[in-house]
Amino acid sequence: MKREAQEVETIDLSDLLSRVALQKAAGDRLIAISCATVEGTYEITYSFEDRDHRFTHLRIVVPPGATIPSVTPSFWGAFVYENEIHDLYGITVTGINVDYGGHFYTTKVPFAFAAAASPKAGPAGKETGEE
Amino acid sequence: MSRQIVIPFGPQHPVLPEPIHLDLVMEDERVVEALPSIGYVHRGLEKLVEKREYKDFVYIAERICGICSFIHGMTYCHAVEGVMDLPVPPRALYLRTVWSELSRLHSHLLWLGLLADSMGFESLFMQAWRLREHVLDDLEATTGNRVIQGVCKVGGVRHDVDDRKLHEILDGLDEIRPQLDDLVNVFVRDNSVRHRLGGLGVLTEQQAWELGAVGPVLRASGVANDIRQTGYAAYDELDFHPVVETAGDCYARTVVRAKELFTSIDLIRQAVETIPEGPVEMKVTGNPKGEFYARSEQPRGEVVHYVKANGTKNLVRFRVRTPTFTNIPPLLEAMKGIELADVPVVVLSIDPCIGCAER
Numbered sequence: 001m002k003r004e005a006q007e008v009e010t011i012d013l014s015d016l017l018s019r020v021a022l023q024k025a026a027g028d029r030l031i032a033i034s035c036a037t038v039e040g041t042y043e044i045t046y047s048f049e050d051r052d053h054r055f056t057h058l059r060i061v062v063p064p065g066a067t068i069p070s071v072t073p074s075f076w077g078a079f080v081y082e083n084e085i086h087d088l089y090g091i092t093v094t095g096i097n098v099d100y101g102g103h104f105y106t107t108k109v110p111f112a113f114a115a116a117a118s119p120k121a122g123p124a125g126k127e128t129g130e131e
Numbered sequence: 132m133s134r135q136i137v138i139p140f141g142p143q144h145p146v147l148p149e150p151i152h153l154d155l156v157m158e159d160e161r162v163v164e165a166l167p168s169i170g171y172v173h174r175g176l177e178k179l180v181e182k183r184e185y186k187d188f189v190y191i192a193e194r195i196c197g198i199c200s201f202i203h204g205m206t207y208c209h210a211v212e213g214v215m216d217l218p219v220p221p222r223a224l225y226l227r228t229v230w231s232e233l234s235r236l237h238s239h240l241l242w243l244g245l246l247a248d249s250m251g252f253e254s255l256f257m258q259a260w261r262l263r264e265h266v267l268d269d270l271e272a273t274t275g276n277r278v279i280q281g282v283c284k285v286g287g288v289r290h291d292v293d294d295r296k297l298h299e300i301l302d303g304l305d306e307i308r309p310q311l312d313d314l315v316n317v318f319v320r321d322n323s324v325r326h327r328l329g330g331l332g333v334l335t336e337q338q339a340w341e342l343g344a345v346g347p348v349l350r351a352s353g354v355a356n357d358i359r360q361t362g363y364a365a366y367d368e369l370d371f372h373p374v375v376e377t378a379g380d381c382y383a384r385t386v387v388r389a390k391e392l393f394t395s396i397d398l399i400r401q402a403v404e405t406i407p408e409g410p411v412e413m414k415v416t417g418n419p420k421g422e423f424y425a426r427s428e429q430p431r432g433e434v435v436h437y438v439k440a441n442g443t444k445n446l447v448r449f450r451v452r453t454p455t456f457t458n459i460p461p462l463l464e465a466m467k468g469i470e471l472a473d474v475p476v477v478v479l480s481i482d483p484c485i486g487c488a489e490r
Binding site: 001002003004006008024029030031032034035036037038045047051053055057075076077079080098100103104105106107112113 | 166168169170171173175177178209213219221224340341342343356358360361362363364365367422423424425426433435437439447448450452456457459460461489
């Protein structure tokens with residue numbers, strides 16, 4: 001069994017658009033944009049693949065309430081990921097080509113995956129207050 | 132220029148097993164633009180990772196989808212095993228490969244049946260689903276379940292399948308092979324099928340690649356991209372070539388899926404004939420710490436499972452990018468310029484799984 005190399009490069013937010021444009025110019029495919037809450041900040045990871053299956057990732061780290069630019073000028077189909085990140089995490093994405101204005105997903109709790117909405121996991125992994 | 136009107140399509144429609152809504156901007160009978168709305172079946176399954184221990188979460192991962200249940204469970208296990216750098220027993224990897232290909236067989240037969248039904252070709256629909264039952268029987272006989280197999284676990288698989296049973300699967304597939312040949316022959320050669328699907332919903336190679344298409348949608352546009360080529364599970368030890376078509380239309384997507392039936396049978400045969408002896412699981416101790424992106428080729432295309440762990444029993448983050456989710460932008464492009472009556476067939480041609488996409 002082969003395991004793919006995990007090539008994650010953390011970049012500055014200010015470099016995001018230029019680096020994503022470079023990936024596009026290199027002929028890469030956007031595989032996904034993922035978001036994770038880590039110690040009160042958000043890791044947003046842009047994953048790409050080239051024609052030889054090389055799997056690479058660009059990552060930015062932003063605080064809650066941050067505004068990030070849309071990468072849809074480079075990758076038109078990225079709007080599904082960016083609307084999802086907005087609706088689940090409350091991160092504002094400016095310049096999306098198809099902006100659902102917060103109506104991509106319907107969730108019971110607004111921004112259900114945001115840092116403030118995450119349960120506090122104890123060492124045993126149980127939610128605080130849960131028996 | 133004709134006056135534009137907006138026609139709502141879905142979320143409930145006879146051709147849609149699951150809910151998706153499309154606002155179709157029309158000029159006369161032609162689609163100018165389509166805007167999708169999803170969110171009707173968003174379950175927030177990824178959030179549950181904060182409440183379930185990482186080993187137990189396989190049960191949740193398997194329930195992301197009722198069609199590719201096994202591959203979701205396996206890909207999640209690959210991700211956790213990648214974080215923990217676990218040496219999974221080779222026999223378990225071969226069994227995972229066999230079950231993955233059985234899943235692909237039954238999923239493609241299900242889709243071919245749905246496509247025939249959407250064209251009004253009822254007898255073809257029934258033949259496809261009749262053959263699918265045989266595959267489901269094999270899954271049940273080897274895992275105990277038809278839909279949610281529940282046989283994958285972190286560090287291997289839950290039980291072994293003896294060689295006699297594995298060869299019975301091969302014998303059974305040999306038995307239905309002539310019927311599969313007949314079925315595929317109709318999908319590939321029948322004039323009514325070709326006439327209904329040919330030249331419809333075209334995606335060029337460049338459009339498919341740049342818009343993020345995966346799986347049969349991408350391969351039908353001439354891109355030989357199949358995640359099995361990366362060599363996960365036992366695929367690195369099996370001989371395999373992706374099925375590729377170049378027309379990029381609904382007919383090409385159908386032909387790719389139809390021909391992939393035989394690729395799957397061939398892979399099952401290779402796996403059964405070369406499966407090594409040995410254990411099928413390993414003892415897993417400790418908790419994962421780190422992150423890992425795992426990819427697999429589901430029947431609908433590439434799926435990505437991302438896990439991030441901090442050394443506790445619960446993962447910090449579990450993220451799934453399903454094939455249908457990334458096939459939505461290519462679908463919107465493929466719908467431009469088609470007639471209203473063709474919309475259901477083009478939507479179906481990406482094999483949409485909305486429950487999967489919304490998680």
